[in-house]
Amino acid sequence: MGTKTAVVTGATSGLGQAAALALGAAGWRVLVVGRDAGRGAEVAKQAGNGSEFVKADLFSLADVRRLAGVLAEKAPALDLLVNNAGGVFSKGPATVDGLEQTFALNVAAPFTLTEGLLGALEAGKGRVVNVVTGIQNGFSTKLEQVVGPKATGGMFAYVRNKAVLLTLTRAQQQRHGARGITFVALHPGIIPTTRFGQSMTGFNPFTTIGPFFSKLFGIGVTEAVAASRYVKVGTEAVEGGGYYYEGVLRPAPKQALDQSFVDSVWSLVATEVQAGKQAA
Numbered sequence: 001m002g003t004k005t006a007v008v009t010g011a012t013s014g015l016g017q018a019a020a021l022a023l024g025a026a027g028w029r030v031l032v033v034g035r036d037a038g039r040g041a042e043v044a045k046q047a048g049n050g051s052e053f054v055k056a057d058l059f060s061l062a063d064v065r066r067l068a069g070v071l072a073e074k075a076p077a078l079d080l081l082v083n084n085a086g087g088v089f090s091k092g093p094a095t096v097d098g099l100e101q102t103f104a105l106n107v108a109a110p111f112t113l114t115e116g117l118l119g120a121l122e123a124g125k126g127r128v129v130n131v132v133t134g135i136q137n138g139f140s141t142k143l144e145q146v147v148g149p150k151a152t153g154g155m156f157a158y159v160r161n162k163a164v165l166l167t168l169t170r171a172q173q174q175r176h177g178a179r180g181i182t183f184v185a186l187h188p189g190i191i192p193t194t195r196f197g198q199s200m201t202g203f204n205p206f207t208t209i210g211p212f213f214s215k216l217f218g219i220g221v222t223e224a225v226a227a228s229r230y231v232k233v234g235t236e237a238v239e240g241g242g243y244y245y246e247g248v249l250r251p252a253p254k255q256a257l258d259q260s261f262v263d264s265v266w267s268l269v270a271t272e273v274q275a276g277k278q279a280a
Contacts, residue, residue: 003049005075005124006234007031009058009113010085012039015191018227019082024048026231031071033058033085058085058109059095061273068116077124080234081117083110084131086162091153099272100151106161107146111168111269118176125180129234130169132162132185134245139163140255143268164265166243167256171266173241185252186233186244188226221246 006023010016012034020030024047032044032053040053052074056067071078089101099108114121114128121128141160144150151157169185177183229247238244243252255261 003027003029004079005029005031005077006080006082007033007071007075007078007117008082008084009033009056009110012036012043012053015188015223015226015230016082016084017043018223019084019230020044020047020051022224022227022231023080023234024051026235028080031074033067033071058113059101059104061097061104061108061112064109064112065116068113072117072120075124076120078117078120078126079124080127080129081114081121082129082131082230082234083113083165084129084230085109086131086158088155088158089153091157098275100147100153100157102153102157102161103146103151103164103272106158107165107168107269108273110165112273114172118179118181121181122179127182127184127234127238128169128172129230130165130183130185132166132169132187132243133159134187134190135159135163135166135253137251137253139253143264147268147272163253163256164269166252167262167265168269169243170241170252170256171262174262175266177240182238182240184233184238184240184242184244186229187246188229189221189246191221191223191226 006028008016008020011020011032020032020043023030029049030047030051032040033056034040037055044051044053054070057063086106092101095104110130141163146160146164166185169183173183232247233244239249242249
């Protein structure tokens with residue numbers, strides 16, 4: 001069948017790098033997406049199997065669309081897309097597309113990249129893994145808190161956006177599953193050793209007290225363990241539209257199961273991405 005190809009975004013450091021290397025060790029060719037060419041080239045070299053680095057700025061929807069074109073040329077039949085890149089940010093200036101940064105990176109970029117790669121994913125009967133976070137069953141958000149003037153930064157914004165991405169995963173499965181593409185959401189676990197949260201200003205619990213409490217209460221996992229969950233959910237049998245909490249299938253939060261909310265999320269994201277395209 002030949003070597004399978006995976007795309008991993010945010011793969012030049014931290015968990016994305018660990019996932020790329022784990023896939024490489026499993027025999028996959030990995031297209032390593034990130035902004036740092038030096039680190040990216042090294043990750044691709046370590047992954048082996050003809051892996052390559054592809055540079056892109058995921059805060060720019062125009063560059064995400066360019067990236068999709070480049071990736072489709074390199075992998076006309078794509079087996080796996082891991083939308084790993086994400087982050088938490090303090091409230092700051094909007095992106096070039098007029099989007100709040102948290103929404104731009106955690107929702108708009110993976111949506112745009114996936115849409116641009118649908119042809120390649122269909123040709124490869126591929127899988128899309130959207131990386132989210134641990135979300136409690138009763139958690140809910142209002143979409144006006146994610147985009148527009150009421151959108152904020154910080155951890156609450158991050159969780160809201162990941163809840164939207166999880167819901168979007170279900171919408172993608174409903175709309176594109178018939179094309180032979182499988183969509184799943186993965187919470188890989190809490191990994192205290194990554195660079196997560198470094199873009200925040202002021203007091204940052206992730207890089208200060210977070211590692212201490214993770215070690216004290218044993219709630220964190222290593223990058224190697226988390227990366228093995230990427231490989232498991234990316235390569236083994238899964239339930240389309242499923243939410244894999246630390247690699248294990250569990251029911252999605254109630255709000256994500258509400259079809260009216262699923263439809264609203266799809267409409268919102270598609271509209272915001274289109275508006276961003278027009279503003280760029």
